[in-house]
Amino acid sequence: MADKSSKPDVPQPGKPVRGSKTGQPIMVLFDLIGRRWSMGILWNLSDGNRTFRDLQERCGSASPSVLNTRLKELRAAGLIYNAENGYALTEDGRELFVRLEPLGDWAMDWVEKLR
């Protein structure tokens, strides 16, 4: 594994790999969680551990390869870890989730309004 000849794949957390050059913390965070499935993964881990397959189902159309990439990224960033019975949020991950949670209720109203 870790074939360096073809894929860079997993970005290092803390360094703005790609994205905002400013280096502002919020932008570093956005660069990490502002990707497909990242927030969905965190959201789905919030109420208990989930296996890879669980997450695949809950994240609808995420292919196993991207899902795997996202999981590695989030793990490298210290937001999730590999528990015995699947993936789980770390303390940091839970803290982040707490800040994400209010989006849930708001999204309901917003989607409602759009229809």
Place this chain on the structure above:
Amino acid sequence: MADKSSKPDVPQPGKPVRGSKTGQPIMVLFDLIGRRWSMGILWNLSDGNRTFRDLQERCGSASPSVLNTRLKELRAAGLIYNAENGYALTEDGRELFVRLEPLGDWAMDWVEKLR
């Protein structure tokens, strides 16, 4: 393969174009804002109107084409609008930002910890 002469480009809000099949509101929202630059744009509009160029600078490496796409998406979703002096948050956009704001302080601590 549909029409080749024009780009689909702008997804319709409210319909999970690509992404989560579940249709859960939060996933619809994540599908919109969980893309490169989306949250950064909202963040940068929070403290006043910004021109296209302003946003380009603040969003570091966003190319004008993606930036334009993101702006169209957010506008279609009713989160931003085209004011006389640049782009601005709508009422909904401001409401969303309020829920995003706590991430800023947390990100500072988090990035600090990572170093």
Place this chain on the structure above:
DNA sequence: TACTTTGCTACGTTTTTCGTAGCAAGCAAA
């Protein structure tokens, strides 16, 4: 032992994003 589930990797194909290069419109001197 054989079968199933799980967690992933490989890999070829689409989609997205990037990185320029324009270009029309507005403005502001000259």
Place this chain on the structure above:
DNA sequence: TTTGCTTGCTACGAAAAACGTAGCAAAGTA
């Protein structure tokens, strides 16, 4: 009026990311 600047965007080829599917080793189950 012409010239030159800035702004908001579009075009387009190239690179990177995401997709979809196949497949495989390990662990669990019958």
